[in-house]
Amino acid sequence: MENEDIVRELAEQGERIKVANKRIADLEEQQQRIQDLTLSVQELAISVKNMVEVQKKHSDKLAELEARPAQNWNTMTRTAFTTIVSAIAGALALALVNSVAHFM
Known part of the structure; x- marks a missing residue:
């Protein structure tokens, strides 16, 4: 009976080892997926950062x-105003010169 108990115990241990190995394999796969996801998120963050920088440059150019x-x-309005004021000042100066010349 003692041998039967040992054989049964070994069989149970063998099943536990199989289950444990399967769980370890599943955990390793899950860990790899998490690592891949982390790398993807990191790449996405870098991409978004670069996109924000480009968008800032475009925003500055658009504002300009x-x-x-x-x-x-x-x-244009400054030039038009200056031209009108200059023309009026020139006309007034010409009128003043004509006036002075007429009285002489």
């Missing part, structure tokens, strides 16, 4: 392009 028409308008 949007501001250009306003700058052109300001330059």
